[in-house]
Amino acid sequence: MSSTDPPVRVDSFEHLFDHGAMTPPADVSTLERVRSLQERVRQVQGTRPASTPVDTLPALSGLLPGGTLHAGGTYTVSGSSTLAAAMAAGASQAGAWCAVVGVPTFGAEAAAALGVDLARTVVLPDPGESWLPATQALVDVLGVVVLRPPSRVREGEATRLAARLRQRGAALVVLGDWPRPDVRLEVVGGAWVGLGSGHGRLAARRATVRATPRSGRPRELDLWLPGPDQQVSLVSPHAARTGDAAPALAPVREMAS
Amino acid sequence: MATRTMVLWCPDWPVRAVTWLEGLPLRAPVALMRAGRVLACSSSARVEGVRRDQRLRDAQSRCPDLVVRDYDPTLDARAFEPVLEAVEDLAPGVQSLRPGTCAVRAQGVSRFHGGEVNAAAVLAERLVSLGVEDCRFGVADGPFAAEQAARRALPQDSLVVPVGGSAEFLADLPVAVLDHPDLVSLLHRLGLRTLGALAGLPARDVLTRFGDDGAWAHRLAGGRDERAVSARKPPPDLVRRVVLEPPLDRAEQVAFSVRQTAEQLVGALADRNLVCTAVRIEVVTDDGRETERTWLHPRWFDTADLVDRVRWQLQVRAGYDGVDGAVSSPVSEVRLVPDEVDTLAHHADGLWGGPPDARVTRALSKVQGMVGHEGVASVVLTGGRSPAERQTLVPWGDDTRSAVVPERSAEMPWPGSLPPPAPATVLTERRPAVVLTAAGHPVTVTGRGALSGDPARFCARGGRDLQPVQAWAGPWPVDERWWDPDHARRYARLQVVGVDGSAWLLIVEEGQWFLEAVYD
Structure with a gap:
């Protein structure tokens, strides 16, 4: 929903001078000017922009504020390893390095099918006690770090890691629980298609993903996770309405070969 | 001559x-x-x-x-x-x-x-x-x-053999000494059993009948071996050794003592415009035992890398108790042997900065220092029938190509492997599971690859809670290495979706069900 974001920002900006409700200005050139001015103010102040976007799969943009993952952001994913891998796939495709920490069950083949480049992926299956310093060292240089903390994370540890993340520009995807994440993603429902009682095979999954930002209303989206083409994509509104997925299934005969 | x-x-x-x-x-x-x-x-x-x-x-x-x-x-x-x-x-x-x-x-x-x-x-x-x-x-x-x-x-x-007597000396030898199995077998079938018999043939006939290999054999047999002895160039002596007197029993102490020597080694290599990409570290302990291991580096070794490798090698040795870094017996000598060297020009940083991934390499080496050499790994997709076989972890820095041996190539057909999508969670060790029919009997697979009954309830998470089956497919039987009685395996796979929408890959072997992977 990136098209709706800038007007909101302008709205609050304009509030300084004008009270009451007002419609966002439709003039795009004014928006552009305001944005470039904001950018210049940031440069003069010498601080990093609050959020540098990290390349993200287009299918996930509807779930994330601003439409992408942001450098320095923390995202928790519960209920789906596929979703966690998909969060890293966009950055990996764009050339960033990714790490998977504390997930000995990482399914590399599935991740590769989603678009994670395994040549630029490192796995720390069991970092043990040193998971936090290892993660801190990794976020210094890597684009996206997928982490499953082996134990409960204390608030202080999370804050320190978050500071480091913002400084270095990496995004952290946590499988499990994390204190005060930027966005909490969870799979709240879904169904596999392609499997009957005794025939067919798993072909694709439609999943309803709920994203709860730290501030703001939760959003829900229907995603193919993964789709019949192994990719993550939006379930088209038509399919969502009729409830009939019907992806092109390979004939059962293929299974026998 | x-x-x-x-x-x-x-x-x-x-x-x-x-x-x-x-x-x-x-x-x-x-x-x-x-x-x-x-x-x-x-x-x-x-x-x-x-x-x-x-x-x-x-x-x-x-x-x-x-x-x-x-x-x-x-x-x-x-x-x-x-x-x-x-x-x-x-x-x-x-x-x-x-x-x-x-x-x-x-x-x-x-x-x-x-x-x-x-x-x-x-x-x-x-x-x-x-x-x-x-x-x-x-x-x-x-x-x-x-x-x-x-x-x-x-x-x-x-x-x-006296000067000029080679042909005479070779004449009685069997053609088998030529070490060329195809040619030797052919000569045998033609009745040429000794080198003398071969040498007796006219050179031109041998060339037309047997080609270049035959002509080469004919020259050897006739004592006309024109190959010169080309002296080898002795490799520069780059081996560095540290003798520890008295022997040290802590990995940290040894690593500290090795630092200066490692610096010398890197310096000596740099003097020759060389860098070391593989090093062999030999450790001699007080009781005379010697252990060695070859370490590869994704870029090349600098001093800190060498010291790290020495420490890791001491730490992974048997007897390391992991707490205070004591090794089983005191180390009396450490040798650093550059196994592979390359010219610096192939690895040097450009004026505009290092190769793009140099920072990553350095950071990952640092992380390896925390979690150990094996703790950081690259993933390689390999061939196999089970999801766990289809991926292999290779310690970061080791040659990923060595993991893909021909018999595990992903290019080969793997009959019995499941088509995509691949499961996102692959268990490294399979866990026991339960699959029951509607009547409550365990489901089994017959010798002909059919299920004894439709699965109705199952338990894949461990524990005792059974959940109803919503959809299932299979069994897909796999008959692995049936020609080899020691390694033969027969099992069957089943995809199951529970009523809560979770999808599981189960496997049954010798009547026992296991969870192999989760589609989550």
């Missing part, structure tokens, strides 16, 4: 190399295996009836206390290095023909020692003092004739 050549031959060199490097008793029966068959064996094993090309089981049945090792060509070459150095001391210009066999130009050394026989005797004495008690010398015109002469000499003795 063929070069007058002296050849040194050490019989059973691969076996010798292993006994030597592992410190086995000299008379121990040893066999080296390649692809499940005996490649070489010691003379004591041969007495017991072990033969080349025997299967392991046959060899062990002949000689129960046989010491079996896998054949490692690099080991051969490494063990031969001191021998080459010893020969080089006495006779400059050594050419290593293969591990266990080397050639020198006979002229200089024989003039210096007053004759070819004397020269061979001097060399033999030197080698025996080095511990190579079975060395044989042959002197003839050309390396081929000289090698054949060495193979017919007695231990520690030499066989000298």
Whole structure:
């Protein structure tokens, strides 16, 4: 929903001078000017922009504020390893390095099918006690770090890691629980298609993903996770309405070969 | 005119190399295996009836206390290095023909020692003092004739073929010595059983009938071996050793003591415009044991990397208790041997900064310092039938190509493997599961690959809670390595979706269900 974001920002900006409700200005050139001015103010102040976007799969943009993952952001994913891998796939495709920490069950083949480049992926299956310093060292240089903390994370540890993340520009995807994440993603429902009682095979999954930002209303989206083409994509509104997925299934005969 | 050549031959060199490097008793029966068959064996094993090309089981049945090792060509070459150095001391210009066999130009050394026989005797004495008690010398015109002469000499003795007598000496030898199986078999079938018979044919006829290989064999058989002995260039001495006196028993202490030497090594390499991409670290402990390991680096080793590798090697050794870094027995010596060096030009940073991934490499090396060498891994997709077989972890920095052995290639067809999508959670160790029919009986798979009943309830998470099956498909039977009774496996896979929408990959083997992977 990136098209709706800038007007909101302008709205609050304009509030300084004008009270009451007002419609966002439709003039795009004014928006552009305001944005470039904001950018210049940031440069003069010498601080990093609050959020540098990290390349993200287009299918996930509807779930994330601003439409992408942001450098320095923390995202928790519960209920789906596929979703966690998909969060890293966009950055990996764009050339960033990714790490998977504390997930000995990482399914590399599935991740590769989603678009994670395994040549630029490192796995720390069991970092043990040193998971936090290892993660801190990794976020210094890597684009996206997928982490499953082996134990409960204390608030202080999370804050320190978050500071480091913002400084270095990496995004952290946590499988499990994390204190005060930027966005909490969870799979709240879904169904596999392609499997009957005794025939067919798993072909694709439609999943309803709920994203709860730290501030703001939760959003829900229907995603193919993964789709019949192994990719993550939006379930088209038509399919969502009729409830009939019907992806092109390979004939059962293929299974026998 | 063929070069007058002296050849040194050490019989059973691969076996010798292993006994030597592992410190086995000299008379121990040893066999080296390649692809499940005996490649070489010691003379004591041969007495017991072990033969080349025997299967392991046959060899062990002949000689129960046989010491079996896998054949490692690099080991051969490494063990031969001191021998080459010893020969080089006495006779400059050594050419290593293969591990266990080397050639020198006979002229200089024989003039210096007053004759070819004397020269061979001097060399033999030197080698025996080095511990190579079975060395044989042959002197003839050309390396081929000289090698054949060495193979017919007695231990520690030499066989000298007079100048111009090579053709006569070779005439009685069987054609099999040519070491060219196709040609030898052809010659045999044509009734040419000795080199003399081959040499007696007109050269042009041999060329038209047998081609270049035949012409080459014809020249060798006629004693016209024109190959010169090209001296090897001795590699620069880059090995660095640290002798620890008194021996140290903590990995940190050893690593600290090694730092300066590692710096010297990196400096010595830099002086030659070289960098080291693979290093072998040999650790000698107080009780005389020696362990070694080769480490590769994704870029090249600097001082800190070398010190890290020494520390890791000490830490992974048996007996490391992991708490205070004590090693099992005190370390008395550490040797750093650059295994692979490359010119700096191939690795240098450009003026505009290093290669894009240099920062990543450095950071990952740092993380390896925290979680150990094996703790950071790259993933390689390999071939296999189960999801766990289809991915392999390779420690970061090691050669990922070495993980993809031909028999695990992802390119091969893997009948019985499941089509995509691949499961996102792959269990490293399968967990017990339960699948029941509606009547509550365990579901089994018959010999013909059919289920005993439709699965109705299952439990994959562990525990006792059964959940109803919403959809399922299978079984897809797999019959693995049925030709090999020791490794044969029969099992079947089942995809199951529970009523809560979770999807599971189950496997049944010998009546027992296991969870293999989760589609989550």
